[in-house]
Amino acid sequence: MQHNKNSLLKLFYKEASPQEESELRKHLTTCKECQKYMQFLNRMGTTLDKLPEERPLSNTFERIMENIPVKQPRTAFARPTISAAPFFKIAFSMMFIVLLIYFVQSKISLLPIWDSLQKFWLIDAIGSFGLMMLIFFIVGTFITLSLAPILYFDINRKALRL
Amino acid sequence: MEKSTDKELMNLVLKKNSHAFKILYQRYELAIFNFIFKYTSSREIAQDLLQETFTRVWFAAHLFDYEGGNFRGWLYTIALNTTRNEMSKKRYTYQYLDVAEIKGEQEPAHPEAEQPDSKMENLDLKEKIEQALENLKPHFREIIILKHFQQLKFREIAEITKTPESTLKARFHRGIEQLRKHLDPMEFSDAA
Numbered sequence: 371m372q373h374n375k376n377s378l379l380k381l382f383y384k385e386a387s388p389q390e391e392s393e394l395r396k397h398l399t400t401c402k403e404c405q406k407y408m409q410f411l412n413r414m415g416t417t418l419d420k421l422p423e424e425r426p427l428s429n430t431f432e433r434i435m436e437n438i439p440v441k442q443p444r445t446a447f448a449r450p451t452i453s454a455a456p457f458f459k460i461a462f463s464m465m466f467i468v469l470l471i472y473f474v475q476s477k478i479s480l481l482p483i484w485d486s487l488q489k490f491w492l493i494d495a496i497g498s499f500g501l502m503m504l505i506f507f508i509v510g511t512f513i514t515l516s517l518a519p520i521l522y523f524d525i526n527r528k529a530l531r532l
Numbered sequence: 533m534e535k536s537t538d539k540e541l542m543n544l545v546l547k548k549n550s551h552a553f554k555i556l557y558q559r560y561e562l563a564i565f566n567f568i569f570k571y572t573s574s575r576e577i578a579q580d581l582l583q584e585t586f587t588r589v590w591f592a593a594h595l596f597d598y599e600g601g602n603f604r605g606w607l608y609t610i611a612l613n614t615t616r617n618e619m620s621k622k623r624y625t626y627q628y629l630d631v632a633e634i635k636g637e638q639e640p641a642h643p644e645a646e647q648p649d650s651k652m653e654n655l656d657l658k659e660k661i662e663q664a665l666e667n668l669k670p671h672f673r674e675i676i677i678l679k680h681f682q683q684l685k686f687r688e689i690a691e692i693t694k695t696p697e698s699t700l701k702a703r704f705h706r707g708i709e710q711l712r713k714h715l716d717p718m719e720f721s722d723a724a
Contacts, residue, residue, distance in 0.1 A: 376701045385685055414708050417715060418680050421661045424575070426565040426582050431557050434586050435550060 378404060382411045467506060475502040538603035546593045557586055560604070563682060564611050570677045571615050573666045581618055585611045608684070608692045612674070619670065664714035672707030675700050 380386040381394045398404050475498040487493050493501055544552035569578035588610050665673055678689045690697045
């Protein structure tokens with residue numbers, strides 16, 4: 371085997387394969403030149419190892435993070451206690467319902483059945499407009515109560531996701 | 533999260549998770565700081581470049597090879613390039629940092645065990661080794677630090693420095709020969 375400093379370097383830093391290592395060790399028992407180089411590597415390694423490990427400042431990570439924009443967790447949007455939007459919604463909904471009732475009652479009073487319905491004192495008292503209001507109120511209540519559980523859970527699910 | 537691999541943590545860093553980033557920092561701060569410190573011989577520069585290196589890791593997380601990449605190698609590449617860039621600037625000369633200044637900031641591991649004489653000897657030897665390293669040409673110093681102090685394999689160093697292994701080994705031999713000349717005849721001869 372020829373003198374090969376690179377192989378000795380691999381042996382010194384434990385990068386040699388088991389086969390290479392056994393060959394090199396065998397070679398080292400007879401080769402004075404390689405023995406001398408291995409001794410030199412050992413001495414140099416021992417000397418360099420005397421250099422102590424240094425530590426950075428303890429607040430280095432905080433200093434790094436100061437220069438990094440980190441996405442902040444989403445803060446809950448503080449809604450105002452009173453918002454104008456629901457009032458507008460209610461007002462427009464009521465206007466729409468009243469107009470619808472007015473339109474339907476004007477048509478219902480033209481029907482032939484209306485004369486027979488007027489024989490009932492309650493219907494006679496409240497008139498076609500009142501009758502339609504009553505029907506809308508009953509139907510509206512029924513729909514609201516049917517949808518309430520669904521709406522309630524849906525709102526809570528959205529709130530939990532936030 | 534502490535037991536996660538570097539790649540798993542990098543995946544979280546990509547999603548801007550600062551906790552994962554801190555774990556990665558804690559894993560490599562000493563290695564990178566010592567690499568830069570030995571390269572530059574300046575605590576202040578090493579401190580700045582350590583920060584710069586990790587800041588680059590955060591901003592360049594999308595450039596890491598999540599399939600077959602090696603995080604340690606990638607980190608050393610960033611640290612090495614950052615250090616090379618900084619040291620190539622005129623404003624930083626290879627000035628030697630006063631060892632007493634370094635010593636003043638560091639607490640000894642076992643203060644009661646250190647006798648004044650041995651402390652002075654260690655300080656003297658430390659100074660000599662640092663001076664010897666500083667006197668080396670940057671590419672010799674680079675390979676000695678990465679190989680001996682950072683214990684990287686030649687294959688890894690070849691990837692980091694984009695240099696053939698044979699060239700690196702040749703540089704290493706020449707580097708330690710030069711170190712020997714700088715250390716001889718004082719401490720080095722006593723180390724045998």
